[in-house]
Amino acid sequence: MSAAEVHAESAESAETHVVDEDSLDIELSKDKIFHLLQTPRRRHVLRYLKDHEGTIEMRDIAEQVAAWENDITVQELTSDQRQRVYIPLYQSHLPKLDEEGIIEYNQSRGTVTRTEIANQLDRYLSTDDESDNVDDDTDDEIQWEAYYLGISVFSTILLAGSVLGAPVLATLPTVAIGGSIVAMFALVTLAQLASERSEK
Template structure:
């Protein structure tokens, strides 16, 4: 989603010397990166900026984030959904990203330019992809773990009220063996 033809025309260029500050972008620590990624709106905005090439209107970012946040398409967004996200990005999130040197944000023109710092966030956002086929089968073993946990609770309860005449050591061995079996099955399947 880049600048489209249905919007006011005029080229969007990189910021000139007058648009940017004299401050050198500071090196971001891992804590800084995690702090910036702390909110879902910033994560979504950064993910969008990583997916485009060049400058973009702030409105495009807001629409993308609002659509993702409301689990809908940009065309189906309501005015209030757009506005709620737009205001938060305009007042808080984009100025923060600009201050940290992750983007160049011309607030008065509503234009955002990604900087080289933006690429630092790519590895942290790649985890939000679909699970690999090998990981998809893990859900089956979660059911087995739940079943073993429930069976263990029943055995422990029966033993505690005297309905099961078995020693504590034997009961512990049985429960441990059940969990070990499920763990081995999940690792080698």
């Protein structure tokens, strides 16, 4: 390939990353905004870019998002924690935001720049970060507390029935009743852990 061809290809590649200024006037629909913000990692990316001006290293974004997800500092992150966030951002989330004109993402250089269109998401992002997440977390806690309370009540009934000689329960061995109670608590605990991990 000649030097002229290389230069032409580089120029063409650069043009694909130029944002059409007319696109800055695009008004995003609420459906589009909610679709873009439905993924926690995309919300974290936009939250980070909102507080940092100019061109940002994608690595820095991935590290901060990973730290937020694990509720630790960037310095405390392990290599696996970084990798679990970096790959989805690189392959999916950042290209999606770039496609919608929210950011300029140079995948080959690993850089990200926030565009003016991102301003349209700010008020939804603020609401999501400051209140919706709190409400969601509270709802989840109430849900799991209800499960644990239900098992506690049911376990009390089983034990009381066994001690008082209820027709069916009196025939069951104490070990079977105790084992059932332990198994119920274990299943709910495992379900809660699996739910929390899937949300990450």
